[in-house]
Amino acid sequence: MARDVFRTFPSTLHRNTLDREPTALQRLGWSASFSSQIDIEVLARMPPARVVAVHRSGLEARGDDFEVFLPPRPDVTVGDWLLVDRGRPMASRLLERKSVLARRAPGTGRDVQLIGANIDTLFVVTSCNQDFSVARLERYLALAFEAKIEPVLLLTKADLIADPRAFADAAAAIDPRACVVALDARGPDPAQKLAPWLRPGRTLAFLGSSGVGKSTLVNALCGEPVAAVSGVRERDDTGRHTTTHRRLRFLACGAAALDTPGLRELQLTSVDAGLAEVFADIDEAARHCRFSDCRHETEPGCAVRAAIDAGQVDSARLARWRKLVAEEAFNSASLAERRRKDREFGRVVRAVLRDKLSKR
DSSP states (O other): OOTTOOEEOOOOTTOOTTOSSOOHHHHHTOOHHHHTTSOHHHHHHSOEEEEEEEETTEEEEEESSEEEEEOOOTTOOTTOEEEOOSSOGGGOEEOOOSOEEEEEOSSSSOOEEEEEESOSEEEEEEESSTTOOHHHHHHHHHHHHHHTOEEEEEEEOGGGSSOTHHHHHHHHTTOTTSEEEEOOTTSSHHHHHTGGGOOTTOEEEEEEOTTSSHHHHHHHHHTSOOSOOOOEETTTTEEOOOOOSOEEEEOTTSOEEEEOOOOSOOBOOSOHHHHHHHTHHHHHHHTTSSSTTOOSSSOTTOHHHHHHHTTSSOHHHHHHHHHHHHHHHHHHSOHHHHHHHHHHHHHHHHHHHHHHHHTO
């Protein structure tokens, strides 16, 4: 694709709105939530385009009748809508998102990494083998609930075991609001079992570890091999990255699918509301503790410990909740706040040392 130039196609922007066939923009995911943000004069000067891929060198975007390659921007991710300024591409306007998926970037920094925007359904993909982890699925559900995205738990490789019901039951027990679908990603299952979510204009995201079948699912839904796939190591069911960058792929049914590299880690940040939803039983019990700052350990009047003793809350689930809450709080603290606390701690240490020296 030529850089910084438009490739134009027959326009469908002015198609009769009474026509039931979705327009090109609607197939890209355009909806009233975006059109309400702009007026017709702005639209005439700055046509909307959706970011379909992010590269180090720039952004691939697709509009009603054109494709364009824009300069890279750290505040833009796959799935975003931009009003393209043809004369000043860097001045293209980012429209307000209806949802966004983000995590703390891998490494020791505190940067936030955007995963995808304007997602309608999040397919959390895991497989019926050693990759299956209730703790990991809880993380993904917290991410989805925080973003107000519909979550669906997809259990792949169900054809490789005699009875996948144990995996399905364990997944369903995490949260009744998340649908659980067990399937064979390589057969006719994906198109049949995921049909309720494959609607024109909908944007779907596939997230999960490497080797669980995300790209295989996308290929099955596209009807052709558009994404590279590979197997897993037999000794530990661990896969390797076959998708190297996030990309929106458009399906024959009119939906868009976000294919992503496998996530080796999903560090949560700014998902306190999502955690409260995933662990609603613990959150509700904690409201009845005698002390508002109860740590749910040995404090008197702890309603959470009482719920555990009564068999209403699982102790292992409480341990996972504690870990996620602590992680989320740590990752969500701003760098400035962390530095302020470090300075205050340093002052306390110096004061203690001075006091000790004065008493000698």
